[in-house]
Amino acid sequence: MLKVTFDRPWPLHGTAATRRIEQEAAASLPAHALMERAGLAVARLALAIAPHAHRVWVACGPGNNGGDGLEAAVHLHRWGKAVTVTLAGSPDKLPPDAANAWRKCREAGVPVADALPSAWDLGIDALLGLGSSRPLEDALAAAAGRMSASASPVLAIDLPSGLNADTGNGQSVRAAHTVSLLTLKPGLFTGAGRDAAGELWFDDLGVQAAEAPTAQLAGPAPVRVRAHASHKGLNGDVAVIGGAPGMAGAAVLAATSALCGGAGRVFLAPLDTGFGAAVPGWPELMVRAWDALPLESISVACGCGGGDAVAAMLPAVLSRAKWLVLDADALNAIAADASLQETLRRRGRPTVLTPHPLEAARLLGTSTAQVQGDRLRAAQELGERSKAVVVLKGSGTVIAAPGTTPSINPTGNGRLATGGTGDVLAGLVAAALPVSSDALQAAAHAVYRHGKAADDWPAGEPLTAGALARRLHLD
Ligand SMILES: NC(=O)C1=CN([C@@H]2O[C@H](COP(=O)(O)OP(=O)(O)OC[C@H]3O[C@@H](n4cnc5c(N)ncnc54)[C@H](O)[C@@H]3O)[C@@H](O)[C@H]2O)[C@@H](O)CC1
Ligand SMILES: [K+]
Structure with a gap:
């Protein structure tokens, strides 16, 4: 896990490139490994940024971004946090990795609520990630709105939900921190991305990206020393x-x-x-x-x-x-x-x-x-x-x-x-x-x-x- 600082350049990968990296990595790893790594990374970061937060609301969506949140919830629950999970979607429609994380959550006894909580110390936004394709509505919009409006900090997984990874467009969650997984996405740095994402963190989940970057986050110029014998x-x-x-x-x-x-x-x-x-x-x-x-x-x-x-x-x-x-x-x-x-x-x-x-x-x-x-x-x-x-x-x-x-x-x-x-x-x-x-x-x-x-x-x-x-x- 790295904090994204602006004193060096960083490669950025858009949705298509990130999907290819994910598919290639998943093919060479045991089932669910990437999501398990993602969940652990998120849980550790949650402890680091909000060590005294006791009540943690993990707002999960209908896809694998939600799955990352569920994996994180299991860890935080085991570490003694008062975790509440909400799921904007139906458990039996979750994709395979997320369905596996849901089972683990239930087996670990993590509290799952039907209604959105009224108070929490840290919000984890696992509503949507790369799959965000249209404006937030209904249960997703309600959870995103409540989490963003709270004074408690929000940690967004991969992207602030609703933000387009390629363009930085879209009404989204406003996060205090975002941890970008596998790759850093261009949309975090342009358009509405800078205001939505807050402090940025990056975890490559142990995967070395072989894809050419979609864009580059610029770094400073090397210091130009003027020769003494200059004019x-x-x-x-x-x-x-x-x-x-x-x-x-x-x-x-x-x-x-x-x-x-x-x-x-x-x-x-x-x-x-x-x-x-x-x-x-x-x-x-x-x-x-x-x-x-x-x-x-x-x-x-x-x-x-x-x-x-x-x-x-x-x-x-x-x-x-x-x-x-x-x-x-x-x-x-x-x-x-x-x-x-x-x-x-x-x-x-x-x-x-x-x-x-x-x-x-x-x-x-x-x-x-x-x-x-x-x-x-x-x-x-x-x-x-x-x-x-x-x-x-x-x-x-x-x-x-x-x-x-x-x-x-x-x-x-x-x-x-x-x-x-x-x-x-x-x-x-x-x-x-x-x-x-x-x-x-x-x-x-x-x-x-x-x-x-x-x-x-x-x-x-x-x-x-x-x-x-x-x-x-x-x-
Ligand atoms: N599969 C894996 O093993 C991994 C998945 N990862 C996570 O998975 C995410 C991508 O997962 P998904 O492709 O499932 O996509 P999402 O979880 O972002 O979205 C889930 C589904 O929600 C639907 N959707 C999009 N916008 C909506 C809206 N406004 N209202 C209602 N539904 C909407 C879409 O049909 C989409 O397929 C990444 O951002 C990352 O967080 C990463 O952790 C890497 C590992
Ligand atoms: K998210």
Whole structure:
């Protein structure tokens, strides 16, 4: 059993891959062995996270997730806990492993109640796992609702019941802890998964997964030590093109973020002709006209408050920039213009798109709900279509590129939901591209760093985009 910490990458396996791993392992093990291991792991974790909990409610569902709960209930009962089992389903319809666990439960004398209990110290959610296929109803919904609403902590087995393992969608139990079995599932880390799952634990049940991961949970970048004999020319030049009248702040945020994020030199090309020759308070930033910039040799972040005006620059920027980050208004302009989409596809140089779900929906010609319905798939599809790295922002930002395993970012929190943090990210990605040979890795590490800065934010201090940019210092 491992606690899932975000200081290293983790492989993630979706439902189909996990089912294959389970079938292969079950074929080489004695009957019921996997479920017995799962039940023991859950019972041990229950003791570890809630050592003083005496009354334990194990809410079991109609399938093998319920079976895991029944196995755990037998152990906890034997260890002296006051266990109450409820079963949302019929004992004679349980699948074989779960039916075996039910028999053991009855033989051990574990109390089984028809009605949901009114008080307990620890809830164990064994209603649904991988098999969750539709919204919770009736007895399952009643048990899930009562368990989630209680002040007593919930330990979810495999997944918070109702959560889709692949997409992180679905109304589900809200758990304080979730122990993911055999594999870690992508749905725990994106969409509603982060809020539903609480602290995450992983038990492989002694099975080494031979399946290729469906996705990767991103880890931090290795520390980049700058050589003593270094100079600014080795650390990449970044230009930010954006900041139409009334939106100059977005471009300034991206530029300051690139600077604080480690770029050697940073240019700012405001689209507001009245901007002035310098950025107050930031003498390091060099203000230039966009068409005076050496686009062929620099990293460009384009969008960032560019408004409608940015569309006119895009043909040149798309065909000339050595490295390119497209954000916000640049993405909207591309979504509205098939010839820009074609130029993007044919660019053939490192390109990163940083859409939020609505921008991604516009680019894909679909709805925000459909993008959010399967964030991994939407990011992958957009990457394939545009031949670019895609950073689909949101809870569990997805980073995808054609022909590669996508990543989900584990850092960041709701404090980032404030104006300008996306511009900060665009600047940071633009700074990361010139010093990396792999645009996907550069983007994933920048996203990780951006989120980590928010996770490490001092309590009681407001998180604003400008303050965030300043905190992106190199170690
Ligand atoms: N078979 C085994 O030996 C093992 C099973 N494991 C557990 O088994 C789980 C998967 O078991 P199952 O495939 O039986 O699936 P579940 O136990 O998740 O679901 C059971 C059944 O509930 C039904 N269902 C889905 N949504 C429903 C809803 N909203 N309302 C009513 N019924 C609904 C489905 O028809 C599904 O087959 C894993 O998540 C894991 O917890 C693991 O412990 C590994 C070992
Ligand atoms: K569950």
